Ligand code: KIV
């Protein structure tokens with residue numbers, strides 16, 4: 001596939017994700033997570049907001065010095081002091097990016113910044129030019145782009161590209177848009193901004209309506225080539241677009257989405273669990289890709305199907321995301337084929353038990369306790385053999 005079809009993955013677990021935590025991560029924890037995120041082979045990792053505190057500055061600096069591979073990025077408002085802090089913290093990185101932003105929606109301009117769009121544009125242009133003194137790789141974001149009139153958005157994006165921004169990020173800051181609406185914003189930018197081919201379009205979707213991933217996919221179809229996301233979708237309020245979901249959608253639906261990422265998907269499960277543990281953010285059991293139930297089958301019909309051909313009820317394999325195997329939950333809905341299969345996995349041969357009898361005992365137990373575990377099956381076989389001896 002041509003490089004035009006590559007989707008850049010910009011991870012912001014350590015910046016937008018970290019903003020959502022009850023307690024700040026320690027310096028050591030940030031470095032540990034940064035290495036895990038680098039192992040995922042993301043293209044860019046945004047690792048902090050250096051001007052915000054001396055601790056954040058030090059972490060960004062340490063990550064810039066020790067993490068190799070991805071571009072290391074820091075966030076800054078469109079303020080010279082922020083950009084200087086970013087430039088300084090990132091100076092030892094193998095490859096660095098400064099990400100600067102200003103709000104563009106009428107609501108934010110009027111109430112938060114008390115500026116006109118023209119004033120915000122001038123400020124953005126000056127800051128992008130200032131950031132270019134530190135690096136050629138400057139990203140500019142139009143905060144609250146999802147609620148910015150399209151002509152205003154086109155005007156500021158054109159000016160930002162002219163000033164030297166090489167990535168233009170379109171955030172749906174408050175997770176307000178719906179997929180075809182957000183896709184339309186991207187396709188209008190692609191058609192209306194005359195110098196758009198000099199920049200990569202990026203999107204940064206929040207999940208307030210549960211649409212962050214869907215909106216990001218819609219944006220790709222409209223021309224975006226970078227997705228900003230976080231491991232497990234952690235981030236402000238309801239979170240950000242989830243990295244693992246986007247990566248696996250693109251990998252699994254290549255038939256319909258002719259794009260690719262360079263994510264090493266077998267690292268997904270490990271990094272997801274590390275983020276969950278270190279950030280004290282539990283993963284809901286039914287979370288796509290990484291939840292405890294994502295590759296667990298409970299219905300007897302499904303279990304039977306999966307034993308015959310895995311793809312009857314699995315659209316991707318657990319191994320692809322770094323999970324050793326799928327799971328067949330033994331409950332009163334499980335059929336006898338599954339019980340026999342599990343007993344074989346546990347090392348029993350057919351001569352060791354009577355399947356009809358074991359299955360009846362299993363159903364009685366399952367009705368009483370719900371899920372039946374391997375040690376329960378072991379006990380059932382043991383008691384059956386004890387009775388046979390009497
Ligand atoms: O949600 C947002 O708009 C942001 C920007 C700083 C990119 O996080």
Ligand code: ZN
Nearest residue numbers: 016173204236
């Ligand atoms: Zn955000």
